[in-house]
């Protein structure tokens with residue numbers, strides 16, 4: 296079974312506007328809402344790839360209820376811990392000449408709620424896959440992902456972590472099966488700006504030396520690089536298409552790669568990840584089955 300964990304689910308409120316003037320009243324041309332947060336996005340795209348997962352995490356208030364109902368309507372299995380206070384966040388994504396995002400902080404998560412999540416995770420079994428994805432609310436310490444991996448270390452669970460900074464660095468000693476920072480996040484973790492392929496490879500290998508089994512670096516329109524468990528490097532360019540939306544492209548890549556590795560080798564997983572990432576970049580909302588299949592054929 297595949298489980299995703301989203302500590303900080305969100306309603307993604309996507310606003311399209313011709314021009315955006317800071318300090319003025321702007322009017323949108325159209326709006327859309329999606330139920331998101333990184334782990335949830337991974338669950339949604341996994342379902343497009345015929346892999347049923349269970350989405351875990353925390354929801355709160357009326358927005359949390361809307362997220363759960365929306366996911367249920369989409370056929371996504373969920374088992375969220377319900378927080379007693381606050382509301383799940385609404386993340387604003389403004390699409391004008393450029394994409395601007397304003398992600399919320401999210402509700403506080405207390406120890407009792409964290410322990411409820413731990414109890415659910417304790418039921419995972421050998422052979423399961425666990426995907427931890429996205430930011431955590433400020434009320435939680437940055438070793439929370441580490442604590443989860445530590446709890447599960449005695450079981451044979453394939454772990455995937457899509458996070459940044461300390462949240463990611465802290466888990467490396469537990470040898471996550473896959474991590475997927477993008478090239479900017481990779482540089483940020485080492486306090487450097489990465490300007491070419493050689494530098495990106497050098498720092499990706501550092502993450503591997505620090506414990507990650509497979510390191511996948513996504514580079515938006517420049518494709519992706521994988522350093523696999525044997526230290527071999529694989530590269531994949533991007534699919535061709537008109538970019539509509541980059542929100543969730545990375546989550547789609549994580550879903551595609553995870554589905555790919557359950558069905559084939561690293562080359563195939565990288566291609567399926569690339570096709571899923573591209574399918575999201577070329578769609579309003581997340582990747583759909585037919586688009587992923589069409590793009591996979593081109594790689």
Ligand SMILES: Nc1ncnc2c1ncn2[C@@H]1O[C@H](COP(=O)(O)OP(=O)(O)OP(=O)(O)O)[C@@H](O)[C@H]1O
Nearest residue numbers: 477513514515516518533543544545546572573576
């Ligand atoms: N402009 C694009 N054209 C084609 N493919 C793209 C484009 N942007 C993203 N992709 C595909 O999606 C993958 C992941 O994208 P990206 O590197 O932007 O992830 P990310 O930064 O984690 O994204 P996000 O945080 O918005 O989900 C890329 O490696 C690529 O295969």
Ligand SMILES: O=P(O)(O)OC[C@@]1(O)O[C@H](CO)[C@@H](O)[C@@H]1O
Nearest residue numbers: 305331332333386398429430543
């Ligand atoms: O604030 P985080 O948790 O880092 O990212 C949250 C988020 O931007 O990630 C997804 C796209 O990857 C969106 O659905 C969501 O709004």
